[in-house]
Amino acid sequence: MPVSAKICGLSTPDTVDAAIRHGAAYLGFVFFPKSPRDIAPERAGGFGSPAHVGRVGVFVDPEEDLLAYAVRAARLSAVQLHGAETPARVAALRQRLGVPVWKAVAVRTRADLDAGRAYRGAADRLLYDAKPPPGADLPGGLGLRFDWSLLDGFDHPLPWLLSGGLDAASVGDAVGISGARLLDISSGVERAPGVKDVDKIATFLQATARL
Ligand SMILES: O=C(O)c1ccccc1NCC(=O)[C@H](O)[C@H](O)COP(=O)(O)O
Numbered sequence: 001m002p003v004s005a006k007i008c009g010l011s012t013p014d015t016v017d018a019a020i021r022h023g024a025a026y027l028g029f030v031f032f033p034k035s036p037r038d039i040a041p042e043r044a045g046g047f048g049s050p051a052h053v054g055r056v057g058v059f060v061d062p063e064e065d066l067l068a069y070a071v072r073a074a075r076l077s078a079v080q081l082h083g084a085e086t087p088a089r090v091a092a093l094r095q096r097l098g099v100p101v102w103k104a105v106a107v108r109t110r111a112d113l114d115a116g117r118a119y120r121g122a123a124d125r126l127l128y129d130a131k132p133p134p135g136a137d138l139p140g141g142l143g144l145r146f147d148w149s150l151l152d153g154f155d156h157p158l159p160w161l162l163s164g165g166l167d168a169a170s171v172g173d174a175v176g177i178s179g180a181r182l183l184d185i186s187s188g189v190e191r192a193p194g195v196k197d198v199d200k201i202a203t204f205l206q207a208t209a210r211l
Contacts, residue, residue: 001181002181002209002211003175003180003181003182003183003208003209003211004023004024004025004026004181004182004183004208005024005025005026005182005183005184005185005204005205005208006024006025006026006027006028006054006056006161006182006183006184006185007019007024007026007027007028007185007186007189007196007201007204007205008028008030008037008056008058008141008163008184008185008186009028009029009030009035009037009058009141009186009190009194009196010027010028010029010037010039010044010047010196011029011037011039011043011044011194011196012196013047014198015196015197015198015201016047016049018198018201018202019053019201019205020049020050020053021202022201022202022205022206023205023208023209024053024201024205025053025054025182026053026054026055026056026078027047027049027053027054027055027056028056028057028058028080028184028186029041029044029055029056029057029058029074029076030058030141031044031057031058031059031062031066031070031074032058032059032060032082032138034137034138035138035141035194036141036193036194037141037186037194041057041069041070041072041073041074042073042074044057044070044073044074045073045074045075054077054078055074055075055076055077055078056076056077056078056079056080056102057070057071057074057076057078057079057080058080058082058140059079059080059081059082059083060081060082060083060139061081061083061084061085062081062083064093064096067079067093067097068096068097071097071099076099077099077100078099078100078101078102078124078125079093079097079099079100079101079102080101080102080103080104080127081093081101081102081103081104081123082104082127082129082139082140083139085103087118087119087121087122087123088122090103090119090122090123091121091122091123094122094123094124100124100125101122101123101124102123102124102125102126102127102161103116103119103122103123103125103126103127104126104127104129104139104140104163105119105126105127105128105129106129106130106131106132106139107128107129107130107131107146107150107164108130108131108146108147109150110150112131113128113150113151113154116128116157116158116160117157119157119158120157120158123158124158124159125158125159125160125161126156126157126158126159126160126161127160127161127163127184128146128151128160128161128162128163128164129146129163129164129184130142130144130145130146130163130164130165131146132144140163140186141186141187141193142164142165142187143164143165143186143187143188144164144165145164145165145166145170146164148162148173148174148177148178149177149178151177151178151179151180152177152178152179159182160180160182161180161182161183161184162174162175162178162180162182162183162184163183163184163185165187165188166183166184166185166188166204167185167188167189167204168188168200168203168204168206168207170188171183171204171207171208171211172207172211175211183208185204188200188204189201189204
């Protein structure tokens with residue numbers, strides 16, 4: 001089975017174009033004002049994409065009105081929740097929004113991974129990301145890794161993707177150790193926080209395609 005990727009935190013036409021041209025399965029747009037990758041829903045909606053490329057909106061404990069508006073304005077095909085959303089809230093939003101909902105699970109230990117089981121029947125997919133350090137400004141997009149071997153042999157409750165600190169140099173090990181078939185990357189394809197780099201996007205997606 002091929003390995004595919006979501007390029008997260010896109011905000012410019014050239015980087016969206018690079019992600020599409022080099023085979024990203026998903027484009028990610030962050031709707032969180034504290035993030036250097038924050039983008040207005042209407043601006044994200046202005047970026048065209050072919051039907052086979054998914055458009056994922058990233059939110060942190062969002063207001064329902066913002067969510068519903070962003071799904072329409074940015075033409076999202078899925079929503080990624082990166083805050084403290086409970087299984088009940090995830091299930092309710094999934095029903096209300098009418099698009100698949102991905103839930104981020106912050107991982108440092110095996111017990112953190114197990115916490116994702118509570119979202120079976122509520123979320124469509126789990127995104128395993130590195131747990132941020134205490135006091136971090138952001139819950140994601142920090143370029144931090146967790147121990148990928150925690151995923152080796154894990155009985156996943158839902159379809160899932162691997163995230164956190166990936167880059168072109170490490171992606172082979174990440175996939176080999178974790179068994180991931182879908183990856184998510186942000187900092188590893190940037191030249192500064194929030195500034196995506198078309199060459200790094202190309203290099204990462206080419207490395208992924210060779211796996
Ligand atoms: O990227 C952000 O700025 C962000 C802000 C708030 C919540 C989530 C955020 N990113 C979520 C992602 O899906 C990132 O791609 C993921 O955390 C991996 O990031 P990185 O370790 O930088 O590759």
